[in-house]
Amino acid sequence: MALTNEFIKGKLTEKFGEEVYNFEEPYEMLTFEAYKDDNLKVLQFLFDDEELKFQFLTDICAVHYPDKKGQELAVVYHLHNLVDNVRIRFKVFTDINQPDVFTATALYQSANWMERETYDFYGVNFVGHPNLKRILNVDEMDYFPMRKEFPLEDQTRIDKDDEMFGRGGSIW
Amino acid sequence: MSRPVRFNIHPKQPDIHDNIAIAEMPEGLQGEGYFATGLEKALTLARKNSLWPLPFATSCCGIEFMATMGSHYDLSRFGSERLGFTPRQCDLIMVMGTIAKKMAPVLRQVYLQMAEPRWVMAVGACASSGGIFDTYSVLQGIDQVIPVDVYVPGCPPRPEAILDGFIRIQELVGNESLRRRNSEHYKALLGSYGIQ
Numbered sequence: 001m002a003l004t005n006e007f008i009k010g011k012l013t014e015k016f017g018e019e020v021y022n023f024e025e026p027y028e029m030l031t032f033e034a035y036k037d038d039n040l041k042v043l044q045f046l047f048d049d050e051e052l053k054f055q056f057l058t059d060i061c062a063v064h065y066p067d068k069k070g071q072e073l074a075v076v077y078h079l080h081n082l083v084d085n086v087r088i089r090f091k092v093f094t095d096i097n098q099p100d101v102f103t104a105t106a107l108y109q110s111a112n113w114m115e116r117e118t119y120d121f122y123g124v125n126f127v128g129h130p131n132l133k134r135i136l137n138v139d140e141m142d143y144f145p146m147r148k149e150f151p152l153e154d155q156t157r158i159d160k161d162d163e164m165f166g167r168g169g170s171i172w
Numbered sequence: 173m174s175r176p177v178r179f180n181i182h183p184k185q186p187d188i189h190d191n192i193a194i195a196e197m198p199e200g201l202q203g204e205g206y207f208a209t210g211l212e213k214a215l216t217l218a219r220k221n222s223l224w225p226l227p228f229a230t231s232c233c234g235i236e237f238m239a240t241m242g243s244h245y246d247l248s249r250f251g252s253e254r255l256g257f258t259p260r261q262c263d264l265i266m267v268m269g270t271i272a273k274k275m276a277p278v279l280r281q282v283y284l285q286m287a288e289p290r291w292v293m294a295v296g297a298c299a300s301s302g303g304i305f306d307t308y309s310v311l312q313g314i315d316q317v318i319p320v321d322v323y324v325p326g327c328p329p330r331p332e333a334i335l336d337g338f339i340r341i342q343e344l345v346g347n348e349s350l351r352r353r354n355s356e357h358y359k360a361l362l363g364s365y366g367i368q
Contacts, residue, residue: 136274136309137273137274137308137309138273138274141308145308145309150308152306152307152308153306153307153308154302154306154307154308154310154312
């Protein structure tokens with residue numbers, strides 16, 4: 001039987017009931033959420049199930065929603081079933097003041113560097129990660145640059161005229 | 173019959189000075205069988221016409237540099253026949269392209285490995301000022317980590333501009349006092365970058 005979105009959704013709700021929710025299909029890619037404490041249970045089920053076989057982790061990334069109080073950071077897992085060539089997207093949300101999410105490194109080796117990258121840019125603390133330190137940015141960096149409160153530009157410069165960069169103000 | 177283009181309608185008498193740069197003879201005393209001039213003049217003449225560049229090319233300006241080195245623009249005409257791919261043998265480091273903050277210590281290390289006298293050329297907007305990459309991850313000009321002698325503007329600069337920058341480096345080399353690298357002023361300059 002073909003691995004349709006309805007079938008995957010049915011399998012998940014049968015197993016987890018109300019703990020998986022907000023099913024959507026943007027551009028026909030199944031997307032759903034779970035509570036952050038359940039993320040490993042859901043990933044393990046998707047990995048182990050005889051029919052689902054989502055055994056390839058394409059990407060982990062995070063999103064910062066400053067207006068969602070208590071759920072500011074989303075951690076997004078992109079999973080791929082290589083046998084049937086089906087992809088799904090799985091999200092968990094966490095409070096930015098306590099951004100602890102369980103690590104997926106035990107399940108997917110590739111999660112190691114992806115989680116380091118997510119930590120580097122968003123400060124998500126992956127509990128249980130073997131080597132959670134910066135991977136792309138300089139080690140001396142003392143903030144998480146992709147969080148919305150940090151402007152893109154280097155804030156220490158005084159020699160660039162902001163008007164020339166379309167953001168008002170002047171150095172004169 | 174050859175096509176009538178500008179070159180054969182108005183044939184140009186070959187003049188070697190149009191094609192290759194020939195160094196001017198320095199002032200000095202000469203007579204039959206000898207020529208005497210100052211040590212500084214002779215030395216800087218030799219230096220400026222045999223600069224060994226070290227290309228530090230990280231992005232698109234490096235492509236322009238490849239054209240500069242190629243037969244059409246031919247940097248070799250100015251005495252740089254050979255690029256040295258080791259900092260220890262080179263006189264001039266040409267930094268071409270965006271330098272990420274993570275690359276900055278590497279660039280600095282390469283500069284420190286060069287022997288004095290050494291010159292630095294920042295080619296293109298990114299190496300000079302960060303260019304369009306006004307962002308947290310990009311070094312906003314290599315002059316934050318090493319002293320720069322000549323900046324070449326452009327995004328990327330054409331090979332002519334790189335050649336112009338190179339000629340300006342040659343002018344600096346040709347006019348530099350032999351004592352400059354031992355001067356307090358120079359030590360203070362390096363000191364301001366935390367070198368030595």
